[in-house]
Amino acid sequence: MDGLDILKKDWKKQEEHLPKFEAKEIYAMLKKKSSSIVKWIFIVSILEFVFWIGLEVFTSVQGYNDIIVDMDIDVLYNTIMIINYAVILGFIAIFFYNYQQIRITDNAKRLMKKILITRKTVKCYVWFNIIYFAITFMLMNFLVIQNMEEFQNVNIWIFMAIMFGIMLIFIGLIWLFYRLVYGFLTRKLYKNYKQLQTLDL
Amino acid sequence: MNKKLEKEFVKKLETNQNIVHKICRIYATGEAAHKDLFQEITIQLWKAYPKFRGDAKFSTWMYRVALNTAITLYRKQKKKVQTQDWDQYAFKIKAEEYDDTTEQNLKLMYQAIKELNDIDKALVFLYLEDKNYTEISTTLGISEVNARVKMNRVKKKLKELLSID
Missing domain, CATH: 1.10.1740.10 (RNA polymerase sigma factor, region 2, helix turn helix motif)
Structure with missing residues (x-):
């Protein structure tokens, strides 16, 4: 008989020594807040959607629009905006669908997979935002410089390079922020999922 | 509610x-x-x-x-x-039921289990609860064969941990 089987015998005996909670204590626990990572991933994801949409609204309220109308590129600008909002709505729909699919009664592997997929949707959303932001930011800068009298004397490439640098710093900061927030939330989950996955290879 | x-x-x-x-x-x-x-x-x-x-x-x-x-x-x-x-x-084990070596082994066994990763712990738990491999595999979402293989590995790992101490 190996060690684990000896333990198995003892395992059954330990029941009498186990702690016992009264119904009253269990009632109290039901009122407590969950600290589940799914809950946190949900909250952080909602905040992300709010943040990016807020940023969108904020920049469109700023006087930026006037310059665009002046420059006759409002068709381009509107197209960019429409694509952006359509994609955001798409992401939100997928996110809620995936979130609904999370069931604690699934087997452990499927449960973890679904949580990670939900998480991935938001990650894709964020990267879409960053890349889309980067492209439109550079494009708009280019068009603005080309069209505005004040910038005629400035070397356009130097200006673009500076803008590009600023953009990289901005993206770097966002990336760092994500590593911290989600690394913290999903490290354990990801590790355990990998464990089950490599098992079935 | x-x-x-x-x-x-x-x-x-x-x-x-x-x-x-x-x-x-x-x-x-x-x-x-x-x-x-x-x-x-x-x-x-x-x-x-x-x-x-x-x-x-x-x-x-x-x-x-x-x-x-x-x-x-x-x-x-x-x-x-x-x-x-x-x-x-x-580790409360009635002294009259076990000799010192067994008691010591059990203590070490509990300690060794704490050292395992989350998935291995789940396997050990289900094993101790007398669940069969079909149940273990459906609970974790892995195939039955893999559950067996993995379980044997965990047992071996525990044995090693015990023999070192």
């Missing part, structure tokens, strides 16, 4: 709470952590309870939700309270 449902749930959990305590015993160290994990499992069970149809046994359903909470949803609290006494009763 429905008062009647709540009452029914609390009663069922109260009767079956040993399952949850045993999971806490494997996954949590110290009284505070034990209670914390127990509480999170209780919340998750309660959240899932309205969907519990009664087509499975309550205890079987509990294994799933409780283990999933321990492996997947639960984030360990940072605060570490040292409460040795709490864990001691895990």
Whole structure:
């Protein structure tokens, strides 16, 4: 008989020594807040959607629009905006669908997979935002410089390079922020999922 | 939520709470952590309870939700309270039943289990609970063959840990 089987015998005996909670204590626990990572991933994801949409609204309220109308590129600008909002709505729909699919009664592997997929949707959303932001930011800068009298004397490439640098710093900061927030939330989950996955290879 | 449902749930959990305590015993160290994990499992069970149809046994359903909470949803609290006494009763073995070597081995075995990763702990837990490989494989979502292979590896690992000490 190996060690684990000896333990198995003892395992059954330990029941009498186990702690016992009264119904009253269990009632109290039901009122407590969950600290589940799914809950946190949900909250952080909602905040992300709010943040990016807020940023969108904020920049469109700023006087930026006037310059665009002046420059006759409002068709381009509107197209960019429409694509952006359509994609955001798409992401939100997928996110809620995936979130609904999370069931604690699934087997452990499927449960973890679904949580990670939900998480991935938001990650894709964020990267879409960053890349889309980067492209439109550079494009708009280019068009603005080309069209505005004040910038005629400035070397356009130097200006673009500076803008590009600023953009990289901005993206770097966002990336760092994500590593911290989600690394913290999903490290354990990801590790355990990998464990089950490599098992079935 | 429905008062009647709540009452029914609390009663069922109260009767079956040993399952949850045993999971806490494997996954949590110290009284505070034990209670914390127990509480999170209780919340998750309660959240899932309205969907519990009664087509499975309550205890079987509990294994799933409780283990999933321990492996997947639960984030360990940072605060570490040292409460040795709490864990001691895990090794409470009546002296007349075992000789010293066996008792020592059991202690070491519990310690070795604590060193395992979350998935291995789940395997050990289900094994100790006398679950067969079909149940183990459906609970974790791996094939039965792999559950067996993995279980043998865990046993070997535990044996090694014991022989080193």
